[in-house]
Amino acid sequence: MSLIKIKSAEDFTGIEKNNGLTVVHFMADWAPQCEQMNEVLSELSKQSELKDVTFTMIPAEDVSEVSLKYNISAVPTFVLLRGGQVVERVDGAHAADLTTKVKIQAAKSSLVSTAPAAPAEDLNTRLKKLINSGKCVLFMKGSPDAPRCGFSRTTVDLLAKHETEYTTFDILSDEEVRQGLKTYSNWPTYPQLYVDGELVGGLDILKEMDASGDLDTLLPKKQKLEDRLKALINRSPLMVFMKGDRTTPRCGFSRTLIGILGETLLPYDTFDILTDEEVRQGLKTFSNWPTYPQVYVKGELVGGLDIIKELQSSGELMGTLKGE
Incomplete structure (x- = not known):
C-alpha cells in the first residue's frame, strides 16, 4: 500500500475509523528528517507482512486540530492507531524503533480482528x-x-x-x-x-x-471578532500570540521568542493561533501585522520576533515588556 497524504481533518476522520492498524506520520515539509522517514514508511508499506497496515502522513501545522488531539509538539512524530485508539507512539526520527513497533502491532492485528467486538453505543x-x-x-x-x-x-x-x-x-x-x-x-x-x-x-x-x-x-449570538480580539489582547499585561504554547512551541520563530521571554522572568500569557483560524486571520488585519508570533503589552502591539530581538540588543526589552 502506498503512503497516503492527509490534507484535512475531514480526510483524517475516515482514516481514524479504520479498524486495522494505521501509522500516522505527523510531519512538516521544511524538516529533512520527515522526508527521510517518509522513505522508511514507503519501504515498510511494500513488505508483504505489512500489507494490511495503512501508512499515512499529515502536515502537522496545516491540520492543527488533529495535531492537538494527539498532543503533537514536534516533527517527525508517529502515532499508531487501531480503531481510533493509540496503541503506540514514536517521537523523533527513529527508524529502527518505528519499524519494530509497526511489526509488533501488525502481528497483533490478526488477534484483535478475531476478538469479539465491543457493544455499540445505543x-x-x-x-x-x-x-x-x-x-x-x-x-x-x-x-x-x-x-x-x-x-x-x-x-x-x-x-x-x-x-x-x-x-x-x-x-x-x-x-x-x-x-x-x-x-x-x-x-x-x-x-x-x-x-x-x-x-x-x-x-x-x-x-x-x-x-x-x-x-x-x-439564537445564541457570536461575539463580534473585533470585540473578541480586544478581549484576548488584554487578557494579560504581556500577551503572546504564537504557534503552540510556551511548553510546546510549534514553529522556530515561536520557540526562539519563548526562549527570549523566559530569560526575562516576566509573567506572560499565550494564545495558540493554530487552534482558532478566525483569530489567526483576524488578528493580522486588526493589528496590521501579517506574521506570527505577535507580542502585546497592555493591549498594544510591540511586534514580532525581529522587533523583540532588536529591543533585546538595544537593552530596551525589559522596559518595553513592562510597559514603561
Whole structure:
C-alpha cells in the first residue's frame, strides 16, 4: 500500500475509523528528517507482512486540530492507531524503533480482528449526545462552508444573518444518525435545528420565526471578532500570540521568542493561533501585522520576533515588556 497524504481533518476522520492498524506520520515539509522517514514508511508499506497496515502522513501545522488531539509538539512524530485508539507512539526520527513497533502491532492485528467486538453505543444515547453537543446544533447536508443542498445553504445563510454561534453535524457522513434522528425527533426532513437540546424545526419553521422576529431572540449570538480580539489582547499585561504554547512551541520563530521571554522572568500569557483560524486571520488585519508570533503589552502591539530581538540588543526589552 502506498503512503497516503492527509490534507484535512475531514480526510483524517475516515482514516481514524479504520479498524486495522494505521501509522500516522505527523510531519512538516521544511524538516529533512520527515522526508527521510517518509522513505522508511514507503519501504515498510511494500513488505508483504505489512500489507494490511495503512501508512499515512499529515502536515502537522496545516491540520492543527488533529495535531492537538494527539498532543503533537514536534516533527517527525508517529502515532499508531487501531480503531481510533493509540496503541503506540514514536517521537523523533527513529527508524529502527518505528519499524519494530509497526511489526509488533501488525502481528497483533490478526488477534484483535478475531476478538469479539465491543457493544455499540445505543443510538438514542448517541443522538442525545450529538443534540446536546452545543447550545445550538444544526443537522444538515454538508458543512457551513460547503452545504450539500439548497435547504441547508439557505439555513446557513439565515443563521449567518443573525450572527449565530452554532455547531453542525453532516448527516451525509453517518446514515445511522441520518435515519435515526428522523424517528427520534419525529421530524422527517433536513436540515434540523436544535437549541438547548430541543428541536426548533426545519427551514420552514425558521423562516416563519424570522418573519415574526422570534428567531433573533432564540439564537445564541457570536461575539463580534473585533470585540473578541480586544478581549484576548488584554487578557494579560504581556500577551503572546504564537504557534503552540510556551511548553510546546510549534514553529522556530515561536520557540526562539519563548526562549527570549523566559530569560526575562516576566509573567506572560499565550494564545495558540493554530487552534482558532478566525483569530489567526483576524488578528493580522486588526493589528496590521501579517506574521506570527505577535507580542502585546497592555493591549498594544510591540511586534514580532525581529522587533523583540532588536529591543533585546538595544537593552530596551525589559522596559518595553513592562510597559514603561
